[in-house]
Amino acid sequence: MAVVMMAVVAQCAAASIEDSVKHVRDLRQQADSLSRAGAKATPTDLQRATALLEEAQRHLNEAAQATGNPSLRLESYNNLLPLAALYSRQGRKQEALAALDQTRTMLWYPAAAQMLSTDTDFDAIRKEPRFQSVLAASALPERLWQGPASAQPYKDALTVEERIAGLTQFWTEARHSFVYFDKVPELDWDKVYMDYLPRVMAAQTTRDYYAVMRQLAPLLRDGHTNIWAPGELSSEFEAVPPLRTTLVEGRVLVEFVDDAALPVRVGDELLAIDSVPVHEYARQHVDPLISAGAPQDREFQTYTTALLRGRAADPVTLRLRAANGKEREEKIARNAGYHWPEAPQFKLLANGVAYIRIDHFSDDSGLKAFEAALPQILKARSLIIDMRRNGGGNGEIGLKILSYLTHKPIISAVSYIRGDDAYLRASSGPLVRWTQLAGMPYVQAREQVYDGPVAVLSGPQTYSASEDFVVTYAIMQRGLTLGEATGGSTGQAINFKLPGGGVARVCAKRDTFPDGREFVGIGVPPQIAVKQTVAGLRAGRDAVLERALAELSGR
Incomplete structure (x- = not known):
């Protein structure tokens, strides 16, 4: 019975929060329609708009105190900024500054810093030290969360400091934000850093550096956690021939051919790549670069999207067996790629x-x-x-x-x-x-x-x-x-830049069925x-x- 009652209370609390948010947003919309009339907004309009936002703020304060829900604080932040603007427009400087001071205890948000810098509603308090302090705090996260060398554009060779900075940035972001460490319980993330440190230090070129870094994210075995090399290196790592393969009944078959002149046919079985048996090739050269948790995801990426990737300058030699059993070898260029046909929707x-x-x-x-x-x-x-x-x-x-x-x-x-x-x-x-x-x-x-x-x-x-x-x-x-x-694989990933123009992401949200059943990685x-x-x-x-x-x- 106690469990049932707790569930009912939780449902009621959620409904109450939803009602509070709706009520506050309705009030804010009314206030905005009054205050955003430009030159036509009268002093009375501004006073009425201010009263509406003050009522909204009182409601939020009471609701947050009653429920302890953190989302109401964010709603309060969205309410305090326009309220501070209204105070400023009416010459109520101290009240405007006090409202902004409250926002600093809730959120530091770079988009708000841009708004505060340009919105003429704040002209009356722009030179006040308290205003400048809020403005500076709001701009901080952009610098705080940027990697120490992430702004470094592409160049053929990164410095050793820049290479270490990129490794440290990804490793740190994962340690702070990654939500599926429990799915790789055997992984010692500290040891990974120490193992990769000499490898990135030894990489002489940016290409060599990303050849190492591309093996780092797959250790976390998550489809929404990846490292991609700079676009300038796409021809080094991402080139594919104009065909697509798939694993069917344990055999690798050609599923689609995008070039009629190609000496490959749909249904041909792929036996070997560059003289290496296809499954062995996949284990050695493809699987270590796959970011995936579920076996079917790993299989799909390994045998379909990534199997034939490589340098555009290096053609790939395929050992094929036709449906009639006849075997042959074909050398195929990698620089074309394929365009999967769009069927009628x-x-x-x-x-x-x-x-x-x-x-x-x-x-x-x-x-x-x-x-x-x-x-x-x-x-x-x-x-x-x-x-x-x-x-x-x-x-x-x-x-x-x-x-x-x-x-x-x-x-x-x-x-x-x-x-x-x-x-x-x-x-x-x-x-x-x-x-x-x-x-x-x-x-x-x-x-x-x-x-x-x-x-x-x-x-x-x-x-x-x-x-x-x-x-x-x-x-x-x-x-x-x-x-x-x-x-x-699903979730919300944090995306960030790496030195030399590479990009990465780390999954920062985990999802389950409402009854707790897992499906990520499964x-x-x-x-x-x-x-x-x-x-x-x-x-x-x-x-x-x-x-x-x-x-x-x-x-």
């Missing part, structure tokens, strides 16, 4: 089945395609959403699409960040405290909702925000999932597992789609 299949393929959430094109097809989807007997090639992007786009499938609020994954700080370490010793991010069900009322049978197709390339889509769909229990397990398994076969690939068949159609036809 929406089409009607037999028996009134609507099919839509959404390959990314990097923009809202998938959402627009879904909405454009909605009249036909609403009339369809059933719906298939193909997410097998969706590498992610903006997760809100997925929520908007899912909102066309239900009238209910949508519940997503639960997110956590590390909350360990210097004070906790000083008072309690070494520890890691997990803080759950506040999250409310997604609500988007739709005039028209599709309520027929739905199937979602997934695979190891279903990644990041698209994996969030599959997780949310599974929580909704809206319909079938078919294919293979998702990539097992993947979300489909309800019906279907894999491609050698015969199916060579025949041009889509076994997953065929099974989805068969399942939906029986419903």
